[in-house]
Amino acid sequence: MTTAERVARIVAVIRRIPPGSVASYGQVAEIAGIPRGARQVAYALRQLPDGHDVPWFRVVQSAGTIAFPPDTPSFADQRDRLRREGVVVTGARIDMRRYRWQPGCDADLDYYLWGPSDAPDTG
DNA sequence: CTGATGACTATAG
DNA sequence: CCTATAGCCATCA
Numbered sequence: 001m002t003t004a005e006r007v008a009r010i011v012a013v014i015r016r017i018p019p020g021s022v023a024s025y026g027q028v029a030e031i032a033g034i035p036r037g038a039r040q041v042a043y044a045l046r047q048l049p050d051g052h053d054v055p056w057f058r059v060v061q062s063a064g065t066i067a068f069p070p071d072t073p074s075f076a077d078q079r080d081r082l083r084r085e086g087v088v089v090t091g092a093r094i095d096m097r098r099y100r101w102q103p104g105c106d107a108d109l110d111y112y113l114w115g116p117s118d119a120p121d122t123g
Numbered sequence: 124c125t126g127a128t129g130a131c132t133a134t135a136g
Numbered sequence: 137c138c139t140a141t142a143g144c145c146a147t148c149a
Contacts, residue, residue, distance in 0.1 A: 003146080025131055036144055038131040043146065045130060059130080067130040074130080 009033060010044040017058040019085045021101040022094060024062040031103065042067070057081040064096040 009032040017023050029037030045056045057078040061067050068075035070092055079089045087099050 006146090029131090036132085037146090039129065039145060040131095042130040056130085061130085062132055078130090 006032075006034060006037075006040060007044045007047060010037075010041050011048075011054055014041075014045075014054055014056065014059060016103075017055060017101050019055075019058075020087060020099070022058050022060050022064075022082070022087065022096070022099050023101040024096075025059055025067075026062050027101070028059060038062075058101075060094060062096075064094045064100075065092045066094075 010028060013028050013032045014023075017028075023031075025038035025041040026036075028041045029035070032041075034040055041059065045054070045059065048054055048056070066075055066078050066089070068078060075092070079092075082089050082094070087094060
């Protein structure tokens with residue numbers, strides 16, 4: 001598993017997080033097939049080039065808090081982007097019971113990598 | 124190889 | 137809720 005492959009998987013998963021929902025770093029890692037890879041998710045996001053369109057702001061800590069320190073521009077940016085999608089952010093806190101992304105049971109890694117339209121079964 | 128770092132996480136007080 | 141602690145793992149000096 002190369003670094004590029006890890007980043008690709010992580011990004012693919014993050015792109016699947018629907019607007020108005022959030023996922024934890026650990027959740028993204030697990031779905032991407034990288035158990036205990038929460039820190040690698042953070043690393044992947046840090047590596048992304050400027051101007052990318054990956055919805056990085058939909059990734060938060062497992063406790064439902066924004067990972068950036070409250071007094072940073074990144075914190076405010078993430079908070080505002082989430083609010084723009086309808087997510088209620090109180091301080092640094094988000095109610096995970098309400099906004100946590102819950103992928104369907106049919107959500108396999110292949111689904112996130114290739115998408116449903118590429119399923120061999122369908123055609 | 125060794126030690127330090129970090130957009131993390133689980134657990135205990 | 138907050139602080140402290142231990143575990144985690146790729147990356148970097």
